[in-house]
Every structure is written in structure tokens, then in C-alpha cells.
Amino acid sequence: MTTVPGAADRRRWDRERVENAVLGVLRWVTIVVLTVVSVFPFYYMVLLSVRLIQDVQLSPGSIIVNPGEIAFSAYTEVLKSVDEGGQGFVRLILISSAVAIATVIVTLTVSIPGAYAVTRLRFFGRRQVDALFLAVYLFPAIVLAIPLYVVLSRLELRGSLFALVLVYVAQTVPVTLYMLRGYFDTIPVSLEEAAQLDGNGRLGVIWRVSLPLSRPALAATALYVFMIAWNEYLFALLFMVERRDRWTVSLGLSQLAGSIEIPTTVLMAGSVLLTAPIVALFFAGERLLVEGLTGGAEKG
Amino acid sequence: MSRTTLEAPESEEAPKPPRRRTPLQRTEARTGWGLLTPTLLIVLVVVVAPILWTIVLAFQRVRVIDLQRRGMTGPWTMRNLDRVFGSPGFWDTLWTTVVYSVGGVALSISIGLVAALAVRHPFRGRTFVRASFLLPYIAPVVGATFVWQTMLNPEYGVLNAWGTRFLGWDRPVDFLNEISGSLWGVNVPTALLTVIVFEGWRYFPFAFLFLLARMQALPADLEEASRVDGATPTQRFRHVILPQLLPTIAVLTVLRFVLTFTKFDDVYLLTGGGSGTEVVSVRVYDFLTSRGDIGAASAEALVLAVALAVFVLIYLRIAGPGRES
Numbered sequence: 001m002t003t004v005p006g007a008a009d010r011r012r013w014d015r016e017r018v019e020n021a022v023l024g025v026l027r028w029v030t031i032v033v034l035t036v037v038s039v040f041p042f043y044y045m046v047l048l049s050v051r052l053i054q055d056v057q058l059s060p061g062s063i064i065v066n067p068g069e070i071a072f073s074a075y076t077e078v079l080k081s082v083d084e085g086g087q088g089f090v091r092l093i094l095i096s097s098a099v100a101i102a103t104v105i106v107t108l109t110v111s112i113p114g115a116y117a118v119t120r121l122r123f124f125g126r127r128q129v130d131a132l133f134l135a136v137y138l139f140p141a142i143v144l145a146i147p148l149y150v151v152l153s154r155l156e157l158r159g160s161l162f163a164l165v166l167v168y169v170a171q172t173v174p175v176t177l178y179m180l181r182g183y184f185d186t187i188p189v190s191l192e193e194a195a196q197l198d199g200n201g202r203l204g205v206i207w208r209v210s211l212p213l214s215r216p217a218l219a220a221t222a223l224y225v226f227m228i229a230w231n232e233y234l235f236a237l238l239f240m241v242e243r244r245d246r247w248t249v250s251l252g253l254s255q256l257a258g259s260i261e262i263p264t265t266v267l268m269a270g271s272v273l274l275t276a277p278i279v280a281l282f283f284a285g286e287r288l289l290v291e292g293l294t295g296g297a298e299k300g
Numbered sequence: 301m302s303r304t305t306l307e308a309p310e311s312e313e314a315p316k317p318p319r320r321r322t323p324l325q326r327t328e329a330r331t332g333w334g335l336l337t338p339t340l341l342i343v344l345v346v347v348v349a350p351i352l353w354t355i356v357l358a359f360q361r362v363r364v365i366d367l368q369r370r371g372m373t374g375p376w377t378m379r380n381l382d383r384v385f386g387s388p389g390f391w392d393t394l395w396t397t398v399v400y401s402v403g404g405v406a407l408s409i410s411i412g413l414v415a416a417l418a419v420r421h422p423f424r425g426r427t428f429v430r431a432s433f434l435l436p437y438i439a440p441v442v443g444a445t446f447v448w449q450t451m452l453n454p455e456y457g458v459l460n461a462w463g464t465r466f467l468g469w470d471r472p473v474d475f476l477n478e479i480s481g482s483l484w485g486v487n488v489p490t491a492l493l494t495v496i497v498f499e500g501w502r503y504f505p506f507a508f509l510f511l512l513a514r515m516q517a518l519p520a521d522l523e524e525a526s527r528v529d530g531a532t533p534t535q536r537f538r539h540v541i542l543p544q545l546l547p548t549i550a551v552l553t554v555l556r557f558v559l560t561f562t563k564f565d566d567v568y569l570l571t572g573g574g575s576g577t578e579v580v581s582v583r584v585y586d587f588l589t590s591r592g593d594i595g596a597a598s599a600e601a602l603v604l605a606v607a608l609a610v611f612v613l614i615y616l617r618i619a620g621p622g623r624e625s
Contacts, residue, residue, distance in 0.1 A: 019532045030418040031429055033410070037501065038432045042439065044458060045447040062462030113338035121332035122325070129336060136347050138555075138607065141564030142581040143601040147350035147357065150594055170346035173339055200454045211462065231440040238589075250442040257446065261329050264450055271443035282438045286431050 038123035042275065049074050049269040055289065064204035074269035087266070089243075089273055099161060099248060100229040103168040106221045107176050110169070116206050120192070139173035141234055149238050159243035163236040167235050171190055173282045179213045179224065220288035226235055315453050357598035368604035380599035389583070390600065394607070397579040400496060401560040401568070407500030409552055412507025414609070417537070420515055431513075437505035448498055451475055479576045479596075491575035495567050499560060514548045554615050561608055580604045 047063060050058060050070045080086020115295065118126055140157040148167060152158045187210055195205045211218065253270045256262050302338050356381055384390050415433055419426055436444065452475040460472035471480060473490065481490040518541070526540045564581040569575060573582035580600060587597035 016530075016532045019534055023533050024476045027418050028401060030414055032582060033434050034415050034418070035429055038435050039503075041444065041447045041451065042435060044451060045443065048450060057456050059461075060456040061465055063458060093310075110338040110342060117332040117335035121328050121335070126332070129340070131342070132340075136343055138349065138558050139347065140581070140601075142562055142564045142584050143605050144350060146584070146594065146601055147586055147596050148346075149588060150357065151353075166342070166346055170342050173343060177339065178473065181362060202335065227438060231442075233441055233569070236604060244371065250440055251448070253442050262507060264453075267446055268450065271446050274440050275443040276439060278440060279435065282434070286434075290594035 006266060011183070019119045042279070045268050045271050045275065048265055049272045051265060053263040053265045063179055074263075074265040075273075076267050078269045078273060087252070087256060087270065089249065089252065089270060092247055092249045093277075094127060094274065095161070095246060096230055096248040096250070098227045101231040102165045103172060104225045106165065106169045107172045107225050108218065108222060111173055111180060112211070113177040113203070114173075116184055116202070118177065119181045119184040120189075133174040133177055136170070137178075141171070145234060145238055148235075158239050158241075158245060161246055164235060164239055167239075168232060170231045171232075173229050175187055175228070176225060179221045180214070180217060183214040186211050216288050220285060223281055223285045223288070227281065230278060238257060320444075335345055346597055354598050354601060357594060358602045361597075380595040381603075383596060384603055390603075391509050393578050393580050394603075395580075395581050396492065396577065397561060397604075400492065400499070400579055401557055403493075403496035404499030404503070404560045405553060407496060408503035408508045408556060409549065411500055411504035412509075412552075413511055413549070414596075415504060415508045416511040416515055419512065434505045436502045440563045441502075442569060444502060445498075445566065449570065450474060450623045452494065454559070471620075476571050477575050490578050493570055495570050495577050498566060498570060499563075502566065503556060505572045506556070511545060512550055514545055518544055554612065558608060560613060561611070562604060 044063065047065055050072065051065055052071050052073070053067070055069065078089045079089045080088070082088040082089070118129060149158070152160070152163055157163045170288045175222070191213075192205050199210060225299050230248075231250065232248075233250045233254070236248045239252070240248065240251055241247050241255070249270075253267070253274055256270060257267060338593060359378065419429055419433075451459050454460050454472035454474045457472075459475075460469070463469040465474060475494040479489065479491060481488060495546055521545075523536060523540050526536050531539065534577055543571070562581050563579070564585060567579050568582050568585065571577045573586070581604070583605070584597050584600045587593050
């Protein structure tokens with residue numbers, strides 16, 4: 001394609017230049033606006049948690065706090081145990097952590113062999129299994145909530161943390177399978193074959209070859225499952241609401257909001273305690289996570 | 301997460317059921333099923349069996365009070381479904397759910413696309429910007445909804461404080477509790493619009509991640525060729541980049557629609573389903589907990605699931621079996 005210098009050609013260059021200039025500016029405007037929009041609510045959450053409620057009501061529009069005015073009274077109230085007149089969040093955090101860690105362990109334990117099977121082995125019914133897990137992933141939690149609520153009520157298991165973990169495992173297995181599979185696919189088959197020649201069975205191959213090679217993948221998957229379990233709200237609400245001693249952080253915080261006498265600053269302090277661990281974990285494993293989640297999107 | 305790989309038929313390795321299996325294939329099949337057993341067992345017990353039972357429940361008259369005294373099934377009845385379709389509230393709720401889903405999905409995917417285009421080429425601080433974009437998606441829903449409630453609060457929320465001071469609003473707007481208000485002289489459903497905006501904010505990172513991953517995997521030579529041919533940036537986007545993104549956008553649309561259509565947490569926590577924001581999932585929850593009417597809740601949930609399945613099937617008929625993804 002040769003370009004002939006002429007009027008049309010000049011016009012094109014003009015348009016190119018104008019567009020480049022406009023888009024160059026727009027691009028930065030977009031980046032700044034979207035970053036502010038994404039970050040500001042979390043900044044505001046932290047800000048309100050260290051201000052006094054009187055100050056917030058007096059000047060609701062101010063978004064900076066003088067170092068001299070920073071107050072941690074909201075945090076002490078949230079973290080103090082219920083007996084001492086606080087909200088007992090330490091206990092909630094421990095319960096949420098235990099539930100999330102148990103979910104991670106069980107989910108990974110059952111998913112690793114399963115992911116290996118659907119990646120490496122050819123067997124009749126594999127496609128159907130795939131379809132089943134996709135359906136489970138897309139199936140509405142609210143529909144599932146009804147029969148589980150009924151069954152657990154009948155078995156008198158409502159309020160059992162074990163049942164809650166089991167439900168979380170079922171919810172996270174499809175995502176885990178999908179993520180792990182993306183990694184197991186990248187492991188050269190020849191390595192596995194060599195391990196088999198050395199006399200390892202399938203489980204031995206998984207244990208000695210696949211797992212050591214996919215350590216980052218396991219970390220990313222574990223992180224993601226932890227985040228799902230820690231953030232989950234609906235099932236915690238349905239199963240646990242009557243058992244105050246077993247509330248998770250999400251549930252405890254949402255129950256706080258119902259009471260009139262809790263000031264907003266305390267709610268925000270609770271929100272920070274709920275959100276900060278997840279944000280910290282995410283930043284620690286951000287690269288791993290982003291690659292793990294979208295790894296499959298680039299193929300084909 | 302995007303299941304594009306799952307949906308794509310794996311033509312090159314799809315195992316055809318062999319007519320005569322060798323002993324080796326039999327062993328492999330046995331091993332495969334053996335390794336899958338724990339996963340399958342959990343999913344079957346916790347998900348598949350309860351779903352089948354919901355279908356049974358939808359045709360029974362069950363209330364929470366009866367639970368202690370009866371078996372798993374009772375006499376069959378069509379009353380629940382009659383009541384679901386007969387109550388005007390249900391159709392309003394279904395309509396609200398459709399508006400909420402379409403609005404939320406359109407908003408989150410368009411913001412996600414704009415965000416992906418903006419950070420497509422490297423610049424200083426890109427890693428930080430990309431990580432910030434993901435915050436709304438990874439944050440716990442209870443924390444995110446609370447901070448929005450606080451920001452939008454008419455008495456001490458920052459948005460109303462600024463709106464009345466800088467933007468000349470004559471009075472604070474109660475975004476989450478006002479059924480309708482006027483925006484530039486047009487009547488709009490304020491609360492519903494607010495939850496849709498929240499949905500766009502919370503899920504744009506999801507679309508952003510996948511669109512960015514797709515963009516970075518695009519072959520550079522096509523774009524280079526169009527640049528040499530004199531296409532301007534907007535023309536390049538319109539004719540070169542966008543067509544290559546369409547399959548990803550299509551998959552994202554379906555995935556997000558399916559997940560938003562049955563979303564419970566966001567609306568329940570933001571408005572409790574009041575002020576014209578009652579979506580089907582919140583209604584089902586109310587039937588189940590405050591009215592204790594399990595039969596009606598199951599019937600509603602069933603209708604929801606069927607409506608969803610219909611949408612997905614229509615999509616599959618239009619878009620084909622997702623081969624292009």
C-alpha cells in the first residue's frame with residue numbers, strides 16, 4: 001500500500017493526530033477516574049473508622065483527617081469481647097479464619113486428584129463430568145439454599161460449622177478444578193511418564209511430579225478459595241444466624257448494622273477488619289492470582 | 301471464573317467411546333473415575349441431590365413448622381406454582397430482576413472494556429493501577445455494601461455533603477431508600493439505579509481482567525498491518541481489536557448475566573429489597589425465612605432456575621455452541 005501525498009492523505013494525518021491527542025488525554029483521565037472510583041470507598045472506610053462520630057456528623061464532606069484527631073476508639077469497641085461491652089470481633093475473626101482454612105484444605109485435597117484425572121486421563125464420561133462441574137458453578141446459590149436449609153433443619157445441623165465448610169467446599173470445587181487444570185496442562189507429559197517408569201502409581205506421579213511443579217498454582221488456588229470462603233455471606237446467614245457464638249466476620253458485621261445504637265464509625269472499623277486481611281492477601285499473591293484466573297482465557 | 305475452556309469442545313482430545321477397549325484403557329478409565337470420586341461425591345451430595353429435592357418441594361405444601369414432624373415428601377400439589385404465577389408481586393419482581401441484571405451486566409462489561417483499553421499499553425505504575433481496579437471485586441461484599449451505604453447516607457454521607465455543597469443539589473438524596481426521583485428532569489427509579497451502579501462498580505474488574513488478558517494475547521501483526529494501511533486508532537479499535545474481543549465479550553455477558561440474575565447478597569445488604577429493588581433471590585429468601593413457606597420459596601426458585609435456563613439456551617441457539625471461544 002503506497003500512500004500518495006494529496007489532500008485526502010493530509011486529512012487522514014490530521015485525523016490520526018487529533019485522535020492520538022484526544023485518546024492520549026482520555027486514556028489518562030480514564031486511568032485516574034477509575035483508580036479513584038475503585039480505591040476511594042476503601043479509603044473512606046478507613047478514614048471513618050479512625051474519626052469520631054461527632055466529627056463525621058459535623059463535617060460529613062471532609063475526606064482528610066488531622067493526625068491529631070485520629071481516634072482508635074472504634075477499633076477497641078469492635079475488638080473487645082462481648083462480656084467487656086465490645087462486639088467480640090476477635091472471636092469472629094478466628095472463626096472465619098478456621099472456616100476458610102478448613103475449606104481450603106478440604107477443597108484442595110479432593111480437587112487435586114480430580115483435576116489431574118480430567119487433565120491427563122482419557123476415560124468415558126469425562127466431557128459429562130466437565131459439564132456437571134460447569135453447571136454446579138453456574139447454579140444459583142439461592143436455589144441451592146432452600147433444600148440445604150430444609151435438610152439441615154431436619155438433621156438439626158443448622159448452626160454446625162462442619163456443614164458450612166462442606167457447603168463451601170462444594171461451591172469452590174468447580175473453580176478449583178478449573179484453575180488447577182490450567183496448570184496441570186502445562187506440565188510436560190514426559191516427566192510424568194519418566195516417574196511412572198520409575199515405578200510410581202498415578203498418586204505417586206501427582207505427589208512427586210505434578211504438585212512440586214505447580215506450587216505457585218496451588219498457592220494461587222488456595223488464596224482464591226480462602227477469599228471465597230472468607231467473603232461468603234448467604235449460607236453463613238442462613239445456617240448460622242441463630243448461633244451467635246459461631247458467627248463469621250461477614251455475618252457478625254451485618255448483624256451489627258441492624259442495631260440502632262452502633263455508630264457508623266464502629267461499623268466502618270468492623271468493615272476494615274473484614275476487608276483488610278483479604279486485600280493484604282490479594283496484594284501478596286496478586287500476580288499469581290491474575291494469571292491463575294485468566295490463564296484459560298488465552299488459549300484458543 | 302471464565303469457563304471458556306470448559307465450554308469449548310475439545311475436538312483434538314475428545315475421547316470417543318471406543319468399541320473394544322484395551323486393558324490399558326480400562327485401567328486408565330478406572331483410575332480416572334477413582335481419582336474423581338471424592339470430588340464427585342461432595343458435589344453430588346451437597347449440590348445435585350438437594351437441587352433434585354427442590355423440584356420435589358416445589359410441588360408440596362411445606363412450611364418450616366412442619367419440618368420436625370414429617371417425612372421427606374408429602375401429598376403432591378400444584379398450589380405453590382399457582383400462587384407464584386398468580387401473585388402480582390412475582391411478576392414485578394421478575395421484571396426488576398431482568399432490569400437489574402441487564403443494567404448491571406452492561407455497565408460492568410462496558411466499564412471493564414474501557415479500563416482494559418486504558419491500561420493496555422505499559423506505563424509507570426501500571427501494576428498498581430491494575431491491582432487497584434481489582435479491589436471492588438475482591439473485597440468482602442458486606443464491607444463494600446456498608447461503605448456504600450455510608451457514602452450515600454443523606455445525613456452524614458460524603459456524596460450528599462458534596463452534592464449539596466458543590467453541585468447545587470437543593471436537598472440530600474436518599475439513594476438507597478427513594479423509589480423514584482428525577483434526574484435531569486426525567487423520572488428514574490433511584491434505588492434500583494443505585495444498586496445497578498453498585499453492580500457495575502463491583503464487577504467491572506471481572507470483565508476488565510478477562511478482556512485485558514485477551515487483548516494481550518492478540519497477535520500484534522494484524523494491528524500493525526492496519527496501522528501501516530493508515531487506520532486511525534478508533535478505526536483500529538472498531539475493525540481490528542473489537543471483532544477479536546467479541547467472543548470473550550459474549551462469554552462474559554452470559555456468565556455475568558447468569559450470576560447477576562440470581563445474585564442475593566448485594567441487593568439484600570444494600571436495600572433489603574425495599575424501594576423497588578426486590579429481586580427474585582431476595583423474595584425467595586423472605587419466603588423461606590420470614591414466612592417459613594418452603595413450598596412457595598421452592599416454587600419461586602424453580603421458576604427462577606427455569607427462566608435462567610431458557611435465557612442460556614436462547615443464547616446458545618443464537619451464538620452456537622461456543623466454538624469460537
